[in-house]
Amino acid sequence: MxxxxxxxxxxxxxxxxxxxxxxxxxxxxxxxxxxxxxxxxxxxxxxxxxxxxxxxxxxxxxxxxxxxxxxxxxxxxxxxxxxxxxxxxxxxxxxxxxxxxxxxxxxxxxxxxxxxxxxxxxxxxxxxxxxxxxxxxxxxxxxxxxxKPFGRDLETSKALNRSLADHFDEHQIYRIDHYLGKETVQNLMAIRFGNMLFEPLWNSQYVDHIQITVSETVGVQGRGDYYDRAGAMRDMVQNHLMQLLCLIAMEPPSRFEPDAVRDEKLKVIRALDPVDPDNIVRGQYSAEGDRAGYLADVGDPHSTTESFIALKLHLSNWRWAGTPFYLRTGKRMRARSSEIAVVFKETPHSIFDEEAGRHRNILTIRLQPNEGIDLDVTIKEPGPGGMRLVDVPLDMTFTEALGPEAEYVPDAYERLIMDVVRGNQTLFMRGDEVEAAWAWTDPIIAGWEERRDKPLPYDTGSSGPVDALALMHRDGRRWREVRS
The missing domain is CATH 3.40.50.720 (NAD(P)-binding Rossmann-like Domain)
Known part of the structure; x- marks a missing residue:
């Protein structure tokens, strides 16, 4: 190829x-x-x-x-x-x-x-x-x-938009989010809108829930001053994870062109419900051995800024009513991994006995470190002794599926910079989109500041605070294991 x-x-x-x-x-x-x-x-x-x-x-x-x-x-x-x-x-x-x-x-x-x-x-x-x-x-x-950061709240983002609009038209302004330049993120749109197989199932009737995870093994050292003023919510959720959520949840645009795509993303942000405090878990990583904890890394023993956050979100629209979206991101986690997992519902009736177990199809879009796509399907476990079911992945790792020429996947910045040169704004955020994201984010941050909530400690190399696990467990669900 x-x-x-x-x-x-x-x-x-x-x-x-x-x-x-x-x-x-x-x-x-x-x-x-x-x-x-x-x-x-x-x-x-x-x-x-x-x-x-x-x-x-x-x-x-x-x-x-x-x-x-x-x-x-x-x-x-x-x-x-x-x-x-x-x-x-x-x-x-x-x-x-x-x-x-x-x-x-x-x-x-x-x-x-x-x-x-x-x-x-x-x-x-x-x-x-x-x-x-x-x-x-x-x-x-x-x-x-x-x-980014394109502002730190709605007021400052509006001010930045005005300062740029004083000198340039919107079609000349490219607000870059490198996550949108990743090959697999764009493949997400190809999977959704280029295959008849998935789109009829892409709704609350068939999807049990969706997980979006961005975990990092590094701490905030070297960025402590900036990060302590931002935190995981401003640094990651308001932009990177919000963009992934928009692409996974948006309606099909009329065509693959900048404003059509961005119109649909904006509708997703505006459909987001306010988040109940019980559906928010914030954390700070603790010290381990000779590795300093968050408070030492930022130089403030009284900081209440989060290095981890998990949220349970809902969208008020016909496609996703009743389907929860679980988002989490954190520093000093078990592994460096970014993925979106679309977890489908179980079959409405199993014809197999209890020993066969209950199984689900899961579509996993891996953004890093090994870009690719898995679809877990249920098959019979090989061998005699009855009908035992097992889940196996249909794996599309780019370098394996597309041959040697896919061994080098262009970096997100390569793709996005050349899109600017070509005048293609499809993978860039529009001003009203940024402001809508802040309009949803600000009340969440204001809420925990008013309540004086403190982030929960979590061990370096873990999956975050225990309460984040409970966020899923109380719904009878589990986070997917974070793997590198």
Whole structure:
């Protein structure tokens, strides 16, 4: 199977915060891999812009180190690297002043797409957008990319939306969530809307419940200051898990195009019921051996910020009435794993005896670390001695099903950045979608702050607080085991 590379026209791409951690770890290596894939047309240029005093040669040395450190097993030649370095440039720039802006403007080439990646804090979004207009770099071919956190509540997200809308139209603004760029997330839409097998069953009549899990083995060290102001609810649920929920629960869009898809996602968020406090479990990881606990990692012995959260949600619409959605995410968990599990109901009547047991079909979409899809089906256990049933997975691990060419699955940032260049907003959040997510999230956070709820301790390497298990057990259900 030969991958089809969709060509793009020449473009200029500027990375504000071009020497920052996100640029070093994700953005610049992703651009390099797209260069190796033949998606950087002749004349394209990538420009780093930041406060650091640096010239083009020093920036190219910085990028070389980033490529070598963060490209994993990706194979490339020295010719590839030198070719990529030749299209890199750097401008020392003051985001809040005038320094460097005229120089940056002179590097822009006429009559081509211009992408400005705001790999900076949200407080700089407005000033950067304003200066792009002041210095004549913004036109109808200009696109801006903004990273999360897109606000910390409804009020601040509205303010950020207004500050960007003062200078750019909505179709020029790309709010990036790297989870939406994952191959399996997009395959979720293909499974739902490209197969007659699943869509008739995708409703409360046949689905018992849905679980969405994003667990991490790392703690918050190195991000303690930011994380303690955000917590798992703001950092993960309001954006990443919310987006996964939207894709799993939304109605079929009329066509696969940006606004049609995002209209349906918005309907899901607006259909979410308020969450009862009894359906929320928050936790903080404890110290273990020489590994510090959450309170030490953030440097605040009195912090009530959660590093783990589990929720039971309901949607008030015809498709999902009565079907619960269980979401959980946490740091220092047993394994690094992200998955969506669609658990179907048991057969209405079993013709087999009790020894055969009760069984369910489960469709599991694995996002990381091993992207793929499993469908658990019930079969007879081989051998004599009666009808014994066992569940076995129909496994579609990409590298096994699609052959050697699937061994390298493009990184989410590779796909999303090139979608920006092409002007495809399907996998990006719209402003009203972000605000609707905060409108649902804010009352939940306000509720536990008013009650002065404290997160529950949980052991490093566990599945979270015991109360999170009870969240499922009281409904006669169980969390799926978190596996790497």
């Amino acid at each position: 030969v991958s089809r590379i969709i060509p793009v026209d020449a473009f200029d791409l500027v990375v504000f915060g071009g020497t920052g951690d996100l640029a070093r770890r994700k953005i610049l290596p992703a651009l390099f891999r797209r260069y190796c894939a033949g998606q950087m047309p002749e004349g394209a240029q990538v420009i780093g812009a930041a406060r650091s005093e640096m010239n083009d040669a020093e920036f190219r040395a910085f990028v070389t180190e980033a490529v070598e450190e963060f490209n994993g097993n990706f194979q490339y030649s020295d010719e590839d690297l030198q070719g990529f370095l030749s299209i890199l440039f750097y401008v020392t720039l003051d985001a809040l002043g005038d320094g460097g802006w005229s120089e940056l403007a002179t590097k822009m080439q006429a009559d081509r797409v211009r992408v400005f990646y705001f790999s900076v804090g949200p407080s700089l979004f407005g000033p950067l957008a304003e200066r792009l207009h002041t210095y004549g770099m913004a036109d109808m071919n200009t696109r801006i990319v903004v990273e």
